[in-house]
Amino acid sequence: MASIDQQLAKLEKRLLSIPKELKTGLQPTLDKAAAEVAASAKTLSPGDDGTLASTIRVESGRHELSRAIVAGGAATTKPVEDGQDGSYDYAFAQELGTQHQQPNKFLLPAMRIRFQRNRRRITREAGKIIRGLWGRP
Template identity: 40%
Template sequence: MARSSDQLRRLSRRFEAVPKAVKAAVDKAVQQCAEELVALAITLAPEDRGDLKASIRVAAGEHDLARKIVAGDADAFYARWIEFGTVDQPAQAFLFPAYRLLREKFKRRIDRAARKAIKEGWGL
């Protein structure tokens, strides 16, 4: 318990620093996970002309800590049909298998980054 105003100020600064440190650490871990997912999806994607593999990338998400993995662009507009299949063509999934393969690793990485940042923020 803080007994003086100086101790209270120091404690308040520590409280304010932890969320920033955690956000920065988690942001770095999320970016690393997204890049790893893109690399695996590119490896798993079927290749005809190479347009599909070239279109797989990381994009900004809806908020600071979100990333969006995008497959398909003007040249590879057919990415969803490859991933999910059509009436005439069976699915050749590449994005969801990559995600399922790496999901638990990503959870551990993000959790570890948050815990480490909290401990460093509190000086533990």
């Protein structure tokens, strides 16, 4: 089995070989898909005051064809209890759980809910762009 570094190098090589027209044409579709996942995550996020939901956002990913749905930040970062130094972002504790709390997942279920629909949407749009590159309607 190939190492993680080899797999990432292979993926990067494949991503670099994608035509620029396809990358550019897919941007709005990827943005829409990521926005829908973020909206679902906001709906599923725990908490009555909406602080965690307000921190859920879409950021650019590692490359031009990726998007990252991120939660947390300054609004959800609190000091560590029990007299220890430092702070902790409770968005992680909600999604992953702690030794004192079960996970209240909101990001992973949002991704799973939207996965098939977004996959079909992106595949359909990519097909349209590729057919346009080949001169087919």
